[in-house]
Amino acid sequence: MELSVTLTKQPKQKPADESKLGFGKIFTDHMFVMDYDPEHGWHNAQIVPYGPLEILPACTSLHYSQSVFEGLKAYRTKTGEIRLFRPTENFKRLNNSNRRLCIPEIDEAFALEALKKLLEIDREWVPKSPGTSLYVRPFVFATEEFLGVHPSSHYKFIIILSPSGAYYASGLNPVGIYVERHYVRAVRGGTGEVKAGANYAISLKAQDEAEKEGYSQVLWLDGVEQKYIEEVGAMNVFFVIGDEIVTPALRGSILPGITRKSAIELLQHWGYQVVERPLAVDELTEAYRDGRLREAFGTGTAAVISPIGKLKIDDLVMELGGGKIGEISQKLYDNLTGIQWGELADPFGWSVKVCDV
Amino acid sequence: MELSVTLTKQPKQKPADESKLGFGKIFTDHMFVMDYDPEHGWHNAQIVPYGPLEILPACTSLHYSQSVFEGLKAYRTKTGEIRLFRPTENFKRLNNSNRRLCIPEIDEAFALEALKKLLEIDREWVPKSPGTSLYVRPFVFATEEFLGVHPSSHYKFIIILSPSGAYYASGLNPVGIYVERHYVRAVRGGTGEVKAGANYAISLKAQDEAEKEGYSQVLWLDGVEQKYIEEVGAMNVFFVIGDEIVTPALRGSILPGITRKSAIELLQHWGYQVVERPLAVDELTEAYRDGRLREAFGTGTAAVISPIGKLKIDDLVMELGGGKIGEISQKLYDNLTGIQWGELADPFGWSVKVCDV
Structure with missing residues (x-):
């Protein structure tokens, strides 16, 4: 053409x-x-x-x-x-x-x-x-x-x-999120797994209420049982539980993020055990109480990696990482942005040259 | 202003x-x-x-x-x-x-x-x-x-x-619809109960497939259990089962239609027993097999009343009313349009004069 x-x-x-x-x-x-x-x-x-x-x-x-x-x-x-x-x-x-x-x-x-x-x-x-x-x-x-x-x-x-601009003006910064119990972003059979404008219109109200409560995003649950974690705000989400890095499996209502995919591939390349599976919100609470919830972070184009420093589930407010960036979050951020800005080797051929300037 | x-x-x-x-x-x-x-x-x-x-x-x-x-x-x-x-x-x-x-x-x-x-x-x-x-x-x-x-x-x-134009060029015309098993329009906690553009974007694919199969609309099921009837295409839906007229209760994912509300009010005014309650698709099948499913129709601004002549649930194709308009559908259509066009008395004060022409 x-x-x-x-x-x-x-x-x-x-x-x-x-x-x-x-x-x-x-x-x-x-x-x-x-x-x-x-x-x-x-x-x-x-x-x-x-x-x-x-x-x-x-x-x-x-x-x-x-x-x-x-x-x-x-x-x-x-x-x-x-x-x-x-x-x-x-x-x-x-x-x-x-x-x-x-x-x-x-x-x-x-x-x-x-x-x-x-x-x-x-x-x-x-x-x-x-x-x-x-x-x-x-x-x-x-x-x-x-x-x-x-x-x-x-x-x-x-x-x-x-x-x-730089998403984090002063370096990587942990965000606070909470589990959204009332509003639902998407359900299997809907359009949650594609990038339709409609999904974002549906998410505005919960996002608006979260900001008013001093949280930066909500953690969406599945639309069927309102029990399983789906994604955080407009990002995918990962949890480091014991020796496993868990991210919700794509079951028809989660956007298949490209940063999500890249994070999984990098982590596996480094030898981490990454598991895509259903992750119930109760499992998170339990892992936190047992001291096995070590890190949580979001992945998306805008922020690349967004460490989660505070996670509220109903009345339980979990403080994660003691205000510091988790080891895996930092490593992923450094390596992904390093490849993106051409400062690190790109073993996967992800970075594509457009022109000189 | x-x-x-x-x-x-x-x-x-x-x-x-x-x-x-x-x-x-x-x-x-x-x-x-x-x-x-x-x-x-x-x-x-x-x-x-x-x-x-x-x-x-x-x-x-x-x-x-x-x-x-x-x-x-x-x-x-x-x-x-x-x-x-x-x-x-x-x-x-x-x-x-x-x-x-x-x-x-x-x-x-x-x-x-x-x-x-x-x-x-x-x-x-x-x-x-x-x-x-x-x-x-x-x-x-x-x-x-x-x-x-x-x-x-x-x-x-x-x-x-x-x-x-007249929605039915040659009088009231029964339509064919089928129960949508795969796609979901809305789920409680979403925006299904308001008139957001998003709901319509989400519905396009199922509507498109229905037309390709020779049906005029789909019958949407609830997003949680995919078991209860919600609405038909872009209309609300009523079923005459035995002596009851049943329409799905508004539980957070169904649009509260103004024609729906008017139909309920008119039917009650005439002394019919109208029930707003959850209606499982299996109950419809059973009512059809028992000969108690007498009529089905949609309500909406565009068509006012849309009699359903054919209803497909999985492999079962129900023929309703033998190609004719049901008694209640016809009575509702005649009375609602009669009030709308100022040809019948308007006991409820629904019709509002704008000007003479």
């Missing part, structure tokens, strides 16, 4: 102070856009200046939320390269999400090429400071002007880029 | 052939729009020409589906009035949805006044032919330009209008 490029005539000022980037608020000069209609399939691939879209009020995604997305990061190495981390995994997962939401699949290889071209054009937007990166957001949404509850006939696939 | 009005300078051609209106594809000349920001709250209420919105690609509702909606209808009576059916119920439910999705509440009375004004302006768009109506779609969506998973700081509340 051809990819047309229209460069902006009004380049924006790049953020001067990289310590104030924050997350997801600043956007680069350009974006990738592609359209779908039944006659042409995916077509009209273009890189254009970042700017507003014209959307009709009856646009079906504003009503029925037929939309999916991905999130990954581009990193600037010390040697002046722009690199991506396992991007083919993201486009593969995007198509899983597309299929579940009745959205036509995209050409994964072409999407990656388009992203690389976009990154090359906006390469100066990838921040330099330690811990910073360029967040990449591919997303697809329905655009048909029709109020019937039915898969849309028209779609847009867009990639936007956002320079993002 | 003030409501500014800007009339279109290019009124569109109204549909000439009301037999070809269909549903949700044609929009009137005007729409109501109101904005929310933290500083002004809901403000900037205006009626403007229907047309495209400028939306930024990072607009949070395109990513995290923070959106809710309502659906109701305006009817043109034979005496030349425009009337609405129980509109205060819709705005009340819209605020229930807003609260669940962390969206700031709207002023229900003002929203209804704004809708009446909009209808007055576009009154000539309410079609005349029997069974036709003007579909009213209020909706709210997040507009902040921010990729964090967090309630948006900015929103738009919009009402658009769409002239709609």
Whole structure:
């Protein structure tokens, strides 16, 4: 497919102070856009200046939320390269999400090429400071002007880029979470295992209440028995129990995180015993009381590794690691970010070069 | 609050052939729009020409589906009035949805006044032919330009209008449905009991597969045990079993339909025994085999009453009513539509006059 490029005539000022980037608020000069209609399939691939879209009020995604997305990061190495981390995994997962939401699949290889071209054009937007990166957001949404509850006939696939600050301004920082007993994020048979916008809308209320209680995220339980741990906020979760590292098995309502997968592969590579299995919340309480719950951490694109320092289960508030980062959390964080920023050897070929800058 | 009005300078051609209106594809000349920001709250209420919105690609509702909606209808009576059916119920439910999705509440009375004004302006768009109506779609969506998973700081509340054809071109028509065993629409603790766009995204795949199998909708089961009947497609559902009319009790994952509520109230007014209770799919099979399953029908704004003529549960295909409309379905349809179109007495005060035309 051809990819047309229209460069902006009004380049924006790049953020001067990289310590104030924050997350997801600043956007680069350009974006990738592609359209779908039944006659042409995916077509009209273009890189254009970042700017507003014209959307009709009856646009079906504003009503029925037929939309999916991905999130990954581009990193600037010390040697002046722009690199991506396992991007083919993201486009593969995007198509899983597309299929579940009745959205036509995209050409994964072409999407990656388009992203690389976009990154090359906006390469100066990838921040330099330690811990910073360029967040990449591919997303697809329905655009048909029709109020019937039915898969849309028209779609847009867009990639936007956002320079993002170091997630932990002063190093890795333990977070507090609690077990959510009332709200449910997803249930098997639903869309919890794909990256549908719908899952995030459903999660907002619990997240909002957690923040008001001084916790950073909630620990979701399964929707069937409300007994088994699923994921934490918008991340996957791992627990070090005795000599085992346990993460909930993917049983149809948990997002298969790419950082989750990478963490499992790294841990196994190092010889740790990683087990994917159902993990009941009662088992956690028991392990904590027996002194076998040694560490807990979340994995996700934004924070990479998020150590859990406080875990509240009903009336029991567990303090984990005594305010310090656990050994395994730290080792995973150092190695994953080391590979991502091109500072450590990459035995798995996860890091993909885009261009020099 | 003030409501500014800007009339279109290019009124569109109204549909000439009301037999070809269909549903949700044609929009009137005007729409109501109101904005929310933290500083002004809901403000900037205006009626403007229907047309495209400028939306930024990072607009949070395109990513995290923070959106809710309502659906109701305006009817043109034979005496030349425009009337609405129980509109205060819709705005009340819209605020229930807003609260669940962390969206700031709207002023229900003002929203209804704004809708009446909009209808007055576009009154000539309410079609005349029997069974036709003007579909009213209020909706709210997040507009902040921010990729964090967090309630948006900015929103738009919009009402658009769409002239709609008779749902049953040739009278009331029985539909075929089947029990959905794999996909799940919603679970208690989720958003199934409010009108979030997310619920509809989640339902698309099952709906799509049903249509491909020659069925018009699916019968959803509960997300916990996958054993109890919840609703049918995008409608509530009733079963006449022996002398009882049974509809699933609202237990946190079923949308509390306004047509459902009206049907219950009418049936009770007539002296029928209506029971809201959990209804297991096995009980339906048994009732069918015993000859006690006399009728089944869906209730919703679009079709009002939708008689179910064929119900498939796994390998058992039940034929109900021998291709004819059941007595209770017909009576409910005649009376509800009679009240809606102002042709029957309205003992409950459900029908609300908007203006003359």
